[in-house]
Amino acid sequence: MAKVFYGSDADLGHLKEKTVAVVGYGSQGHAQAQNLRDSGVHVVIGLRKGRSWEQAEQDGFEVLPVDEAVKQADVVQLLMPDEVQAQVYKNQVAPHLKPGSALFFSHGFNIHFGQIDPPEDVDVVLIAPKGPGHLVRRVYVEGFGVPALIAVHQDASGKARALGLAYAEGIGATRAGVIETSFKEETETDLFGEQAVLCGGVSQLVKNGFETLTEAGYQPEIAYFECLHELKLIVDLMYEGGLAGMRYSISDTAEYGDYVSGKRVVGDASREAMKEVLREIQDGTFAKRWIRENEEGRPEFNRIAEAEKAHQIEQVGGKLRKTFSWLDEKETVKP
Ligand SMILES: NC(=O)C1=CN([C@@H]2O[C@H](COP(=O)(O)OP(=O)(O)OC[C@H]3O[C@@H](n4cnc5c(N)ncnc54)[C@H](OP(=O)(O)O)[C@@H]3O)[C@@H](O)[C@H]2O)C=CC1
Numbered sequence: 180m181a182k183v184f185y186g187s188d189a190d191l192g193h194l195k196e197k198t199v200a201v202v203g204y205g206s207q208g209h210a211q212a213q214n215l216r217d218s219g220v221h222v223v224i225g226l227r228k229g230r231s232w233e234q235a236e237q238d239g240f241e242v243l244p245v246d247e248a249v250k251q252a253d254v255v256q257l258l259m260p261d262e263v264q265a266q267v268y269k270n271q272v273a274p275h276l277k278p279g280s281a282l283f284f285s286h287g288f289n290i291h292f293g294q295i296d297p298p299e300d301v302d303v304v305l306i307a308p309k310g311p312g313h314l315v316r317r318v319y320v321e322g323f324g325v326p327a328l329i330a331v332h333q334d335a336s337g338k339a340r341a342l343g344l345a346y347a348e349g350i351g352a353t354r355a356g357v358i359e360t361s362f363k364e365e366t367e368t369d370l371f372g373e374q375a376v377l378c379g380g381v382s383q384l385v386k387n388g389f390e391t392l393t394e395a396g397y398q399p400e401i402a403y404f405e406c407l408h409e410l411k412l413i414v415d416l417m418y419e420g421g422l423a424g425m426r427y428s429i430s431d432t433a434e435y436g437d438y439v440s441g442k443r444v445v446g447d448a449s450r451e452a453m454k455e456v457l458r459e460i461q462d463g464t465f466a467k468r469w470i471r472e473n474e475e476g477r478p479e480f481n482r483i484a485e486a487e488k489a490h491q492i493e494q495v496g497g498k499l500r501k502t503f504s505w506l507d508e509k510e511t512v513k514p
């Protein structure tokens with residue numbers, strides 16, 4: 180049975196009179212920094228000059244070059260993209276880490292795959308929110324939290340877990356539940372989830388549905404609403420009540436179709452492909468491929484990203500969403 184921590188297990192006092200340097204102010208960086216600040220924690224932001232620097236200053240933070248932020252920090256949370264962390268860590272973080280301080284991650288990639296090897300005199304802790312950064316902020320503001328995983332790779336202080344739980348409390352994660360894990364388990368399950376299900380699997384399923392309908396001559400706008408827009412509404416029901424909650428709200432006709440057709444579409448072949456994807460994550464094949472892709476200037480990433488942007492579902496969706504007046508009033512996540 181998993182060990183799950185909630186607010187009563189965490190003591191924000193472990194961050195009292197400490198400085199947290201959040202390095203990176205993107206999806207997770209802005210969310211975690213703002214949540215911590217609203218929870219009463221002193222936060223500085225470490226960055227290079229550029230778009231994020233301007234944004235963080237506009238949001239009222241003290242922004243410093245990475246090495247300066249690290250020098251001030253008792254806790255350094257690395258929230259730059261995984262593929263740049265090792266280089267920045269080597270040049271701007273490692274030489275300035277205070278003995279007795281703590282190095283935090285929100286994904287275990289660089290520790291688990293041996294790209295970062297911290298000194299023995301610092302705590303090394305993972306607080307990995309199980310949700311996109313923009314939602315980590317939105318859900319916190321709404322009064323709840325996005326769940327997270329906690330792992331301790333190194334406990335130099337003897338208080339690494341307590342410090343991690345305080346941080347999880349600060350970003351709102353203990354309101355939803357914080358599960359104890361290892362860097363290995365977080366890294367492998369997170370990569371699997373995003374590739375096979377949450378991002379890769381779902382995007383492909385949506386596009387396959389959209390293309391099947393449009394190629395059969397149905398209107399692309401209907402295909403967009405059916406296969407993409409309504410997905411959010413259905414997933415909301417799963418989020419609130421699991422599969423049963425979703426099935427309670429849909430018609431019996433839909434529920435019967437779910438039972439008899441779902442497995443035909445995402446069946447044994449898909450399960451076998453998932454196992455292969457998982458094997459390549461576990462044996463390091465995917466990590467090597469991603470590291471090499473970045474070393475070579477991302478030719479495959481850029482080519483596929485361009486093609487995806489040009490897909491008909493994006494063109495149709497872009498036009499339809501312009502008519503959603505409620506989007507103007509909402510703080511939305513824009514690419
Ligand atoms: N996205 C998510 O929701 C989730 C992410 N994570 C993990 O969180 C970490 C951060 O990911 P994410 O929030 O997506 O990252 P983003 O790509 O959204 O943000 C990256 C930030 O790092 C800054 N940055 C990039 N390069 C440098 C550099 N050389 N020096 C200083 N700052 C730099 C960027 O600034 P600039 O504007 O200058 O480029 C930007 O502020 C990763 O480990 C990821 O796996 C974990 C859970 C979910």
Ligand SMILES: CC[C@](O)(C(C)=O)C(=O)O
Nearest residue numbers: 309310311312369373377
């Ligand atoms: C699902 C993608 C994710 O793992 C996340 C938002 O949790 C990521 O790396 O962005």
Ligand SMILES: [Mg+2]
Nearest residue numbers: 309310369373
């Ligand atoms: Mg994730």
Ligand SMILES: [Mg+2]
Nearest residue numbers: 286369370373
């Ligand atoms: Mg991830």
